[in-house]
Amino acid sequence: MIKSFTMRLGLILALSIATLVFLLTIALTSLISHRASDALEKEIGERLSTTSHQLADKLDFYMWSRYQEVQLLQGLDLEDRDETRRLLDQVQTNIPAFSWMGVTDADGTVVASTNGILEGASIAERPVYLEAQDAPFIGDVHEAVLLAELLPNPTGEPLQFVDISVPLFQDGSFQGVLATHLSWTWGKEVLEHFNRTLHEQVDDTDLFVVSGRDNVVLLGPDDMVGNPLPVSFTEGASVKEWDDGQDYLTGMSIGEGYDEYPGLGWQVVVRQPTAVAFAPVETLETRILWIGLLASLVTAVLGWLLASIVTRPLKRITETASLMEQGKANTFPHQSGIEEIESLAFALESLVTSLTESESERVHFEKLANRDALTGLSNRVALREQLNQLHASKEPYVFFYLDLDGFKAVNDTYGHAVGDEVLVEVAHRLQALPIEEVYPVRLSGDEFFLMFPRTERSTQQIREVGSTLIEMISEPITLDIVSVKVGASIGASIWSPPEPPHIAIEQADDALYRSKANGKHQLSFHESLS
Structure with missing residues (x-):
């Protein structure tokens, strides 16, 4: 009877020890895992948001450069059309992104242009002339109309342009318009460069440039270009379900222009499947969980072996564990002369050390999220x-x-x-x-x-x-x-x-x-x- 009672008591004590340590482990693991996951998710989201902001800035800076170059040509001598044509050809040679440049008279008839294209033709009904009679005009991406047959695209795809035009005045009198068509090929080249750089650092990402006018995808995966973006976003990072039924971590920024260039409100969107984006988070959570479970198993085995002699010391250990959970203690009491109890205390202390190291990892990730990687300054x-x-x-x-x-x-x-x-x-x-x-x-x-x-x-x-x-x-x-x-x-x-x-x-x-x-x-x- 006494032996049976002793065995039952040993089993009860062993299970009690295992349960207590397991619950403590789960509590600490849950806390550390939650905080580490939040820090990692925040850092990953900020990274995508920063990428979209950088691409938006690059697109706006490129447009600003072309905008400045067009404005510099407002001083053209309209009387010397041969010289005007020569200057336009020279600019196009130096900056091939200008697919076509032309000067009109006050009625909208082209009087000088690159390679003589459209000279004598009227563009009076085109926005590139109509919208630029009083102030500079910047038009969003559109397909070629008058130039579609005159400037065939070697790829066979429809030509797309971005318009920049400025009014021309002489002695305060309106003389015409300097109109230009920028080939949208430059935008595709910028996106391809960003995609290459991004894919070297981050797996399975997609980049989109979306019109701020009608929410149509201007650049991105081929099957989505020309169609409205299926999901709406606000600036920054967010998790949204797309039309393919998959959840994506998405970073979005809106181009706000650069210096005097007002911008076209292009939205730059970067997306990455959440399963890929948050894989480091899941790895960290799994690691923390396994550390906790392993420590619980070790403690349970020791508890089963030593249950008959640990009743009194166990109470002190349990009390210390409770104090450690509250932050009021950081080490377990040493039981001199009782080797088994010392082993138990050591196992529990190892558990706390492992979890503390995991907490240090969380702090490290939090620092990464708050520091500029290049300079070490705050971000x-x-x-x-x-x-x-x-x-x-x-x-x-x-x-x-x-x-x-x-x-x-x-x-x-x-x-x-x-x-x-x-x-x-x-x-x-x-x-x-x-x-x-x-x-x-x-x-x-x-x-x-x-x-x-x-x-x-x-x-x-x-x-x-x-x-x-x-x-x-x-x-x-x-x-x-x-x-x-x-x-x-x-x-x-x-x-x-x-x-x-x-x-x-x-x-x-x-x-x-x-x-x-x-x-x-x-x-x-x-x-x-x-």
Whole structure:
């Protein structure tokens, strides 16, 4: 009877130990897994959103470049048509993306054009003429009408153009229109380049460029081009079910133009099946679960073997485990002279160590989600979190919105590797600014953001801080193979909580454009502080 009772008691104690440790393991595993999964999903979503933003910026920058080139031709001598035709041919030779360029008279008749195409014909009914009589016109992607037969596409596909046209005036009198058709082939080339780069880093992704006018897919998988996008999105990252019944993690950005180019509102969408996107999350969750289950199994076996002598020490161990769950203890008590109890305590401590290491992995992934991979500075995600933390304070902050001057020339001349080294050095100089509590952020490309408490600084003192920063950045940067120099333009504003911070950020951005327009290499305050 006593032996039977002892065996039953041993079984009960062993099962109790196993159950207790299993529940503790499940609780800790669930907490760590949930937090790690959230951090990973956030980081993966931000990565796709950033990719779509970069492609939208690249498309807008390309259109801005062509827009500027067309505007430079507004000074054409309309009296000398041969010279006008020669200049147009020269521009087309240098920039083949211009499929056709032509100058009309005031009635819309083409008087000079590249290769003489459409000369003498009227385009008076075409938007490229009608919409550009008073102000520059930028038309969205459309198929060729008048030029379809004159400029056949070697691929056999219908020609598609983007229009850029500007009015021509002489002594204040309307003389005609400079009209251009940009081949949409350049957009396809940009998308293909992005696809190649993206597929080297991320598996199974699709890129779309969608018209902001009618939601039609302009670029993307062949079976979807020309059709409306089947799902609606808001900017940022989200999970949506598409028309194929599959869930995708999707990042979306809307092109907002560049400098004077207003943009066409193109939506750039990047999608990836959730099964692929969140595979690292599932791997991490599985690993954490197996660690917990293995630790539970080891503990149960030890409990079965030692149940007859662990009743009293087990109570102390259980109490300590409860305290550890609450964060009030971090080690188990050592039972001198009782080898089995020491083994049990060691197994439990190993479990906590393993789970703590998993927590460290979560912290690591969280840091990745909040840091710019190249410079190590905080990124947009970290900036939002920092502003949310400061929103309840009453202390005003100075915002600097900063853009590098001359960086594109360095990139174009020496390549992206040198450009990356320049960005890293600029980040170091931002961190070295002799201001307390300075918080530097890399937004994207060569755009940075800086904020620090205003304390009692006057507008003049803030301007002096900006001048110091411009001087620091303008110092030559000596690299292994070359010495380069860049400058900086800064827009400044003041954020006074609890005012929403995005207002002050937009004000600083507006002020940055003033610095650019006034000659660069300077700081401009928002007009509210001027």
